[in-house]
Amino acid sequence: MNELSESLVLALGLVGSADATLVEIVVLTLKVSLSAVALATLLGLPLGGALALLRFPGRRPLIVMMNALMGLPPVVVGLLVYLLLSRQGPLGGLGLLFTPQAMVIAQCVLVVPIVAALSRQVLEGLWEEYGEQLRSLGSGRLQALGTLLVEGRFAILTVVLAGFGRVIAEVGAVLIVGGNIAHVTRVMTTAIALETSKGDLALALALGLILIGLALVVNGGAQFVREYAGWRHG
């Protein structure tokens, strides 16, 4: 108990003094996860839109697959990306293994199904509401996708936040493809795992506190977006 409270005091000190190591890890984490989410949004939204609005063979199985992939275990994704990027792998020549870029790729793979599957639900619901009206106004399905993305912008934003929430707290994938190298690929979750096993609870706890804080900010943000949308558009 004593150790815990001592560590907590030390942790708060680290956060309060903006300790250099701590800041470096937090910044890298945000860089990696935000890049991954941005990339996954660019890939996932058109995919979700196509699944929602277009009718093509294999659509149903693809929807089922996307839904299933939302629960993809991060370590397995880490392993697959590791195999792709390792020296003998098909993309080994790029020399990306154990770099932040590799971590972005792995996290992106985790988020694409989330963005695609959830935005598919959002857009399909919107299409039910807007479809006839938009067709009546002369809109094709591709044009409609643009309109619906704008109409559903608040819901889509919460989808993206859900993707961010998934990767910011994820440890398996970044550990395998990043390697937890100090100053290079060490992010919050891998640092917590390492420091805890080393017995340096202060840094681990400090990072843990920041992670919890981030989760609060993300969820608070999502809540705010919902309420703002409701207030503005009824």
Add this chain to the structure above:
Amino acid sequence: MDEIRRDTGVVGILPLELRGVSYEAQGRRLVDTLNLRLEPGSLGVMLGPNGAGKTLTLRLCHGLIEPTLGTVNWLGPEGAQARGRQAMVFQRPVLLRRSAQANIRHALALNGVPRSERADRTREALERVGLSPLANRQARVLSGGEQQRLALARAWALRPEVLFLDEPTASLDPAAALAMEQAVRTIHAAGTTILMTTHDLGQARRFAQSVFFLHRGRMIEQGPAADFFAAPRTREARAFLAGDLLT
């Protein structure tokens, strides 16, 4: 009001003619071998009790659904492009989550109206339905009557030859309904052919030049409104006009 017509000299798409149109859903025939002819310049009112197939018929006319049997014909070679030359106002119009005028601009953009014309046409359409003061208001927070008139302005801004209106005043209070009726009237006076549904007999009497009376998916009577209201030919129409419950 000739300047509001699409290019002058373009062949119109009217009359619209439905021949033997049936529509089935889940094995039930909801519209039954229906014939209908809509003349250019007319103001037609489709009457009938709930479930008579009025809305379905409008959607068939507008091309939102395909008939199971029969044909929906627009006039001439222009008929093939009938889509952009007709518009519809739904009973519960769907407005976009943006300002009133942005809703109209969006519809104009969808129809390839050049950017330079959009502002003028938007302003004109809002004026026509008396919504100019609310141009910058968020569409979704307008009152029911204002939303209906905005939907009407949006449809009219496309300069359609034909405007389909589905129960345009069904959920409005008398004042809002009157404003809506006035807007429809000026639009018709400016040269747009109108086909609307209603189950409000008073409104039909005030409005209709020709009447289409539907019952159970069938066209029971159609003809000039004066004749229909003065001397309905069928038992169903007489009962409907007398306010009896039709079953």
